[in-house]
Amino acid sequence: MTDEQDRMLQALKVAIQMEIDGKAYYLKASRESGNELGKKLLSSLASEEDVHRRKFAEIYNSIRARRGWPVTDFKPSWGQKLRTVFAEATEKMATGVKIAESELDAVKTAMGMENETYDYYQKQGKAATLDAEREFYETLAAEEREHHMVLLDYYEYLKDPAAWFVKAEHPSLDGG
Numbered sequence: 001m002t003d004e005q006d007r008m009l010q011a012l013k014v015a016i017q018m019e020i021d022g023k024a025y026y027l028k029a030s031r032e033s034g035n036e037l038g039k040k041l042l043s044s045l046a047s048e049e050d051v052h053r054r055k056f057a058e059i060y061n062s063i064r065a066r067r068g069w070p071v072t073d074f075k076p077s078w079g080q081k082l083r084t085v086f087a088e089a090t091e092k093m094a095t096g097v098k099i100a101e102s103e104l105d106a107v108k109t110a111m112g113m114e115n116e117t118y119d120y121y122q123k124q125g126k127a128a129t130l131d132a133e134r135e136f137y138e139t140l141a142a143e144e145r146e147h148h149m150v151l152l153d154y155y156e157y158l159k160d161p162a163a164w165f166v167k168a169e170h171p172s173l174d175g176g
Helices: 003-032 036-064 080-092 100-129 133-159 161-169
Strands: none
Touching: 003 036, 003 100, 036 100, 036 133, 100 133, 133 161
16 A cells, blocks of 8 residues: 555544544433433434444545545535534523533533544645545534534533523614
8 A cells, every 4th residue: 555545544544433432422421411402412413423434434445445535425414403403402491401510521521522523634634635535524624613513502501591592592672
C-alpha cells in the first residue's frame, strides 16, 4: 500500500472507533436519562453515530481493496431528525422539570465528544488529497457541529426550562 492509502486507512480506523465509542456512550446515557426527552434525543444520536460508522467502514473496505475512495451517497440529516425529536418532546413537557446533575454532566460530556469529532473531521478534511475525501470529511464535520448545537439546546433546556421556552418562543414587544 502507498503512504497515502495508509494515511486514509489510519484516519478511517480512528473515525470508526470514535463513532463506535459515541454510539456506546449515547446508548448508555439514554438508558440512564431521567426523562423521556433525554432518552429519545440520546438514542437518536446513537443511531446517527451508527450511520456514520457504517459509511466509514464502507469507505475503509473500498480503500483496503485498492479501489480508492468511493463516490459516497452520504446524505446527512443535518440534525433535522434530532431537532424534530427535541421539538416534539419539548411541546409535551412542562417548564418545572427536575433534572439530576448527572444528566447535565452527561450532556456536557456529549458536547465535548461532538467537538472532538468535529475537530478530527476538520483536520482530516484539510489533510485530504482527494476532493471526495475532503468533501466527505467536511460534510461530517458540519453534521457533528449540528449535533453539538442540538445538545447545547438540550443543555440550556435542562438548566432552565422556563428561560429556554421564553427564548424558543421568541417573544417580542410591539409598539401597538
